[in-house]
Amino acid sequence: MSTLPPGGFQAEVTANQTTFATPAEDGVAASIGITSRTPAQLAWKRFRSDRKTMAAAVIVAIYVVLALLAPVLVAAGVLDPYLTHQNLIDSNGLPVGSFGGISAAHPLGVEPGIGRDTLSRIWLGLSLSLFISASAAVFAIVVGVVLGIIAGMSRRWADTLIGRLVDLVLCFPQTLMLLALSGLVVTWLTGTLRIPSGTTAQATYVIFVLGIFGWPSVTRIIRGQVLSLREREFIDAARLIGASNGRLYFKEVLPNLWAPILVQFTLILPAYVSAEAALSYLGISVKVPTPTLGNILSASIQYGSSDFLYFIAPAFLLVLVVVSFNLLGDGLRDALDPRTQR
Amino acid sequence: MIAFAIRRILVGIVLLLAMVLVVFVLFFAAGNPARDVCGKYCTPQKLANITQVYGYDKPITYQFGQFVKGLAVGRDYPVDDKYREALQKSNPSLVIHCDAPCLGYSLRSAITVNDAIAKYAPVTISIAVYAFIIWIVFGVLFGVIAAVFKGKWLDRVIVGVTLVVYALPTFFVGTFLLQFIAIRWKLFPYPRYVSIADGGVFNWLIGLTLPAMTLALFYMAAYVRITRAFVLESLSEDYIRTARAKGLTERVVLFKHGLRAALTPLLSMAGLDFAALLAGAVITEAVFSYQGLGLLAVISNRNSDLPILIGLVIVAGAAVLAANIIVDILYAFVDPRVRLS
């Protein structure tokens, strides 16, 4: 496997999470736990003392609650992101009234052209964007971790094979592949796999491709961690008492990897929120009327001078989501990996 | 050393072939591309004609074999032997020859893929080089400043701004620069690509500035953070402590010891990022309508122009692979431990 620092991230669509990974995590094991306090206690202490990260954690927690609430509120009819209000739109297609048609019923105004409630759309959009990004991140992490453990633990052909597979996937131009495959894969998903076309198929595609191009860097990081773990005594001990490979990998090694996995997840997720937005701009993510932060932003971007609130609200929320997740990820890493005090 | 280089190159070639196979299977499993160029009033007979003339009725294994052969020794179009031979007799000038490495022929654009890529590559390379220079210079500069002033307000401002810039989608930044800065407020000339041959270096640079900035901003944000982390880490190494203990000035410690260790991996990383950009800055080129490989990809995708898409993926993959190999070999040259791994 290549000893290179993982590079080659694609700035425009799939911001590779390794951008934010410190070099310490790449191939070098974090030294965890030699004092009398457990590593977890130490980490928690460091984490709590970092006010910036605590703030980010609170904001992220709020997002998660909001995201979980959105489908419930939509089902209950409190939010209606689909109902059009053509009576709230003037002949130029702009919302009637000031500030994008703000009213008690529509606190953030209505969407130009058709008059759907902006707040409902952004709220549900946030929910779907987080759902898509989290699913893709879970996909990338699960595949990446499993292959990373296998590569790190087996010394021979499995390592080489996985290493080459990682190289192969990383040499595909990601943005281009995401673009070029969309038509084909969505057709395949709806045709062969009978996934309902529209939102379901499009979301599945985005999750699928982000995961497919996301796992290799996770594998690299996990493999690096595993390489140092496998020389530790408890692994030798487990081997001696005759533990099977499966048990060794997933009962002994995996529990020791929770820290890097958690950090990776928190850093991949915002990258995927951005990626979803970029894919929306290219027209290959979930389409309106189903809202995502990406497709709302792609539409609202044309209203910079005519409907400022509609223009700025989704952009602001997107930046806030990405920044707070990144801050949380940074803070987690600092807390879990004392080597890189930043 | 040479053995290591040869091994890397051989592995690279195998990977490239594997990629070609994957791409080919992915795209050609999609069905008959003839339907997409058959056009309006596409009668079943017309469809059958096109399918045959361009060889889409042949088994996929045969088509793949021909494609690889074309990569190795070049090939002639149209694909169907009988049709081509008839053409060769009646109008030999109409048989299109595509030199090795032949990446295919686009029916839709009536151009060999090689020619299409050669035509659009200069714009992409120009943007990539310009953006690369901006992001490396400013990314490293601000990164080092932030590291040096770690914890001070300057560091906080740089890190804060970086976080926000990093979170802004490229299309948002690009559209803003284009529609507001260039068109509405006229703070900058409308970005138009002018080749050096047509307008000289100055106009070339002016034309490239906004797209290059759009592209560079994101990378710059990323590199500020990476540089800062690398420098901080190298400054915490033992040998730095030794150097400080020896009584060297902080400036010598930073520039002679700290930066050098930090920048080597950074530059190799940058090399790979640059190579990846050669596939075309898809969104930036689309926002600014710059006729580069990225926009070519967007339009080919819209037109279902599969041969060009396949060619672009292969060329881009080859660029990344080549950069990987070069960086690996350079690394091995600098650090002997690598050769053994």
Place this chain on the structure above:
Amino acid sequence: MMEKLLLRAGAVALTGVVAVSLAACSSGGAAPAKTSSAQKGGTLTSLDVTGEYSGTDPVGVYLGVEIANFRRLVYRGLTALPITAEKNPKVVPDLATDTGTTKDQGKTWSFTLKKGLKWQDGKEITCADLQYGLSRSYDASLVAAGGGVGLTYFGDGSYNLIDPSDPSYKLATEYTGPLTGKAESQAHFEKAASCSGSTITYHFQNAWADFPTAAAALFSTDPYEKSFEKGTANLFTVNSNGPYKLKGSTFDQNAGGTFERNSAYSASTDSPDVRKALPDIVKLEFVDSPETITERLIADSGTDQAAYSPLNIPSDKYSQITPDLSSRVKTSTSPYTRFLEINSKTITDPDVRNALIAATDKAGVVKASGGSKWGTANGTTVSSAIPGFQETALNKINPSGDINKAKKLLAGKTPEIRYAFPDTSTVAEQVAAVLQQGWEKAGFKVTLVPIAKDAKPGYYVQVGTDPKPIDAFFAGWAADWPSLFAVIPPIVQSNPKGATFGVGFNYGFYSNSKVDGLIKQANNATDPTKQQKLLNEANEAAATDGAFVPLANQNNYYIYGSKVGGFLPDVASSYYPDLGGMYVKK
């Protein structure tokens, strides 16, 4: 914008090619250009969206805006339509000395070339060039490259050329063009389109009464210089016989091209009614975003002052068109209609089809698409710009939908409707949302099936091959030449036996023997008025049987720079701005 987006939806772009119109039409009656102030010189720029030009080879020219522009710049036809605000212009001679003569009410047509006509290389245009040009439209490889149109493909075989000495010879299927065609079929072809001196005579299987008008609109009958032939490699080359020629060797389909004066062209063989050729340079520049184009034209700075766009202002920019821009904005009618095709294979009950029509909120669709600037709700697939245009009974239904009527027709049933639409823009989604709400009120269970713009294969193929059948889908059409024949039969005439996808535009596989019978009668009739009457009867029968869901007749909404003069969307240019009379103000 919708037509552009729809075209981009699939490589199989099916909205019509050229719409030339003679009929009365509605809003924004275009004012005639003030010829007194027309000035020669300058550079005129047309800003269009990237990838709209399918080719510049005459057999590759395919889309309305291409045909409109190239007719004025580089490719002269046998006949042409003049630059005029008139809604009912007469076809005039262009390369030919007259507008064609026929002795048998349209089965054979003869045209004689003017003297002194030259290609850009200085060689004379001959009758053989006309013959050769037409023969190229039979070559599958050439036509495939651009998706162009040969005469063979029109009117379900009605307009096939035949060899008068051997009428049973199937030229349409046997002849494969001049590059690979067998000598025998080539000989038959040369008799079907025969030359005598500088006169060419076309022999058709059936009468083609409005052939001279079609010749003005289609490029199939244009001449082509044999020595210029390089096969498909010529897709983006231009060998001009008009007032301009392409600068450089090829036209860039993603960037555009620059056209400069053609010294071999002699204005004395042409008429200022057809081409004024005032600017010294005409640039076709492509930009990958209609919004950016509109922003540039609003800003009106530098060379953009002498620029215009054949694109409609996108609805998300309507609000930026302030009153002070009114002198640079023009509204006109459009040959495009928007409607839904109904899958007659899945919805067999005419009552259900009519319920769907009744429940459709056309007014909402128009509003979501951009309001009255975008279009007007209608009751037919025929644009008001087509001669013989007549509304159907469907126009009497309340434009906002008649839910009670729909409910009555459904009689308690709740049919499922899978509605497909090209997923090209927010507007398309908004239209779908409006349709869904109307239909659901009437009791339909609606599933929306957006089809991505880069779907492979393209939109209309997807519609036909989706694993779960599509019941209704968004469509658009404009006539290929100014005739009801170019609208009604393609949409409602039964597909030929064994067709797996729609031929013409009958993708919903609508089939009705009464309609087919009326169309056949119209084909055989020779009196234009009678033909129109029969076709309108056919359309009425199809409409009331629920063959399609009418939505709207589109409008055009253009913006141009402050130094552009003679801006006139007219019949000759399918209501795109006519390049023939435009000039740059000093």
